[in-house]
Amino acid sequence: MSIGPASTEDRGAPERLGWATPIAVALFYAACVAAATWPQVVTFGSTLPSLTDPLQHLWIMRWYKTCLLEGRSPLLCPEIQYPVGAPLGNFSPLHLQALLYIPLSLVLANDVLCFNLIWLVGMVTTGLATFLLIWRLLRDRLAATFGGMTAMLSAPMMFHAQAHLELIFLGGFPLFLLVWIDFIDQPTRKRLALAVGAYGLVALCAAYYVVFAVVPAALYFIWQAVAAGREGIIGWARERARWLLAFAALATPLLALIFANQIWSMAQGYALPRPMSEFIYFRSPWWSYLAPTTFHRLGRLLPFNPYAAFGFETIGERASYLGVVTVALLLYSLLGRVRFPRGRFWWALLVVLVVLSLGAYAEVGGCRIDLPALWLKKTLVLFALIRVPARFNLFAAVVAAVVAAAGLKHLLARLPGRGGRWVVAGALILMALLDLSFPASLWSLPPMPACYQVIRARQPSAKILEIPQAPSTGSFLSAVGGYWASHHRLPTNVGYSGNGNVVYDDLVTWSSPFLARNLAAPGYLSRTEETQIDIACEVDFDDYIWLYLTTLGIDYLIIHQWPGALPDLPGPVDLAPLKARLERAKVYEDAATAVYERARLIPPRKPVVLVGRGWHPCADSSLIRVSERSSQILAYNPDPDRPLRFALRAKGFRGPHTVRLRDGRTELARWEFAPHDFQLQLS
Secondary structure: OOOOOOOOOOOOOOOOOOOHHHHHHHHHHHHHHHHHOOOHHHHOOOEEOOOHHHHHHHHHHHHHHHHHHHOOOOOEEOOOOOOOOEEHHHOOOOHHHHHHHHHHHHHOOOHHHHHHHHHHHHHHHHHHHHHHHHHHHHOOHHHHHHHHHHHHHOHHHHHHOOOOOOOOOOOHHHHHHHHHHHHHHOOOHHHHHHHHHHHHHHHHHOHHHHHHOHHHHHHHHHHHHHHOHHHHHHHHHHHHHHHHHHHHHHHHHHHHHHOHHHHHHHHOOOOOOOOHHHHHHOOOOHHHHOOOOOOOHHHHHOOOOHHHHOOOOOOHHHOOOOOHHHHHHHHHHHHOOOOOOOHHHHHHHHHHHHHHHOOOEEEEOOEEEEOHHHHHHHHOOHHHHOOOHHHHHHHHHHHHHHHHHHHHHHHHHOOOOHHHHHHHHHHHHHHHHHHHOOOOOOEEOOOOOOHHHHHHHHOOOOOEEEEOEOOOOOOHHHHHHHHHHHHHOOOEOOOOOOOOOHHHHHHHHOOOOOEHHHHOOOOOOOOHHHEEEOOEEEEOHHHHHHHHHHHHOOOEEEEEOOOOOOOOOOOOOOOHHHHHHOHHHEEEEOOOEEEEEHHHOOOOOOOEEEEOOOEEEEOOEEEEEEEOOOOOEEEEOOOOOOOOOOEEEEOOOOOOEEEEEEEOOEEEEEEEEOOOOOEEEEO
16 A cells, blocks of 8 residues: 655755754764663773774874984884885775874874774764755754764674674765755756866775765666756766766866875786675675674564574674664555655666675576676776675665655655654654664773893894784784784884785795694694705795895794784694794793794704795795795805705796796796696706
8 A cells, every 4th residue: 555655845844954963963973883782882991883894994003203303204204014014095994084194193192092083083974964965855853863863873784893894984974965866856066066076085985985985876867867858968968977077077187186095006006906705795685684693682572593504604894784674664665655855766777776785696496696796896997896786885875875765755744743753753763772882892902022122222223023823814813913013113014905915925025934724733843953944945944034034134033922812713823933033032031922033043054945036926825935026035044155956846837938047147947847746946
């Protein structure tokens, strides 16, 4: 049965909100966030929602501050991921967040408190911007207040609030939609400037949103072009084409400036595209928009866990639950055919965003069907950068809030009396708040060990290597060690970046004798005189350590042994054999760390080799490397008068290859390698 249309205008509503209403709404949203995540707000000065990503975010913001105060270039930080350095383009940009952090940190000495205040700003401004979008559309304060709150507390927002500071700054998206709709409807120079500025704000919020915002922008353009009709579409499109060109001409250099770090990093070869396997994995199932997770009160009451039942044990950002009240109002709007301004467009946009969040494939009857997200990934350059299509659920949550708010306005209009409308609206807001609330995740920042001050007192310019090692894509030690590095300022190998630092990992990580996965391997140090490390065969472990540390310019080695420092691997990381072999070089030890001086190690007594630059890991094996056209083999010969003989076991990559072994300009050997089978060649 059709409920019938409601009036699209609220004659009693003023044309302008003024300042009092948005301020009151923002305070209300702050209270909602505090209630939904209780008791997080009372621990703002001492705990973080998680540790790995928030610590990375704190390092990023501190690096911006360092560059500003010391007049340094932000492109490459030489203090982490030493000796290569960490390109800022491999990290989340956090432009807007850093703009908030820098003045805050000049007033507050507590980084944890600064982070949490910025976190709160991100949550509240997302709700407030959604409120403004809905109010502009519906001219109804109650409906707009409800919509802003449900967008702010939706599962996509709440899950990202556990880790991703940049992604909860979603407020730029509804503001961009506001000005983009005006710009397309009736373009003027003022609206062009506002559209470019709003798109720049989206870019400052999060890099992902620059790509995602193209979808609603393009859809609205197409929607209005179709609405112009067959006779008017050509003239309508021609008129707006020059405005779109002007938008692109202004937005392109703005984006190039905002993402200069990322452009430089990719141009220098520090980052590689994300594998398609991650794009396929990070999808959001359609039913997750309806099903609460076990983090939600309602989800804990369900007789079974649908996420675990359907293979989504790791929920995270793949959960899209909108809340039972929002879903009910969406059904009310759909079945009741509720009319509101541009209603069909908002419904179409919601469907498009949900479909894109489903990821690369849909499985029907055992068959995989390609979905639009995969089409965009393969055909459009911008979408090739996307790693997690499930994050479209963030935009979907905002649009769902718009449609649900329209349903709420229609429902309230059918109730007699203002008091009754306020009671019903208040009850629905309270129900949604209780339904969408999350248990707080509270993590205390580990105290910085004393070893850094010990090393600085011994050698202020010391370079340090911290182990157990992990790739630059992350471990807890990498994240917390990177944050500590922003305080002690000693160049160190740790530092967790969102995108892997290819140059660093090729040079430092894969050839390391201290990789956590190797230290956890049974019998790794049982035969130290015939150890295989990387592609160096039958090397003496002690000799290899000396050459590795010396080549990288490391002065001190730190073994972290505090609880939580060791990664969670299938096998335990046993540090005792390693510490025993390094005992003669130890200069300091406490319960948290042990420090060893490289100068105290005994130099090798027989030749030892180590791979240098130009070697990449092979995806099929950790014991195979792929050489660039020119690559390095570093060799140490304790007896210069004794000639060395090199052995290389290799095969041609995709065809026959000639390999020349050179010492400077002197050619020592020339070998021919055919593809398919490995061959052993001697110099």
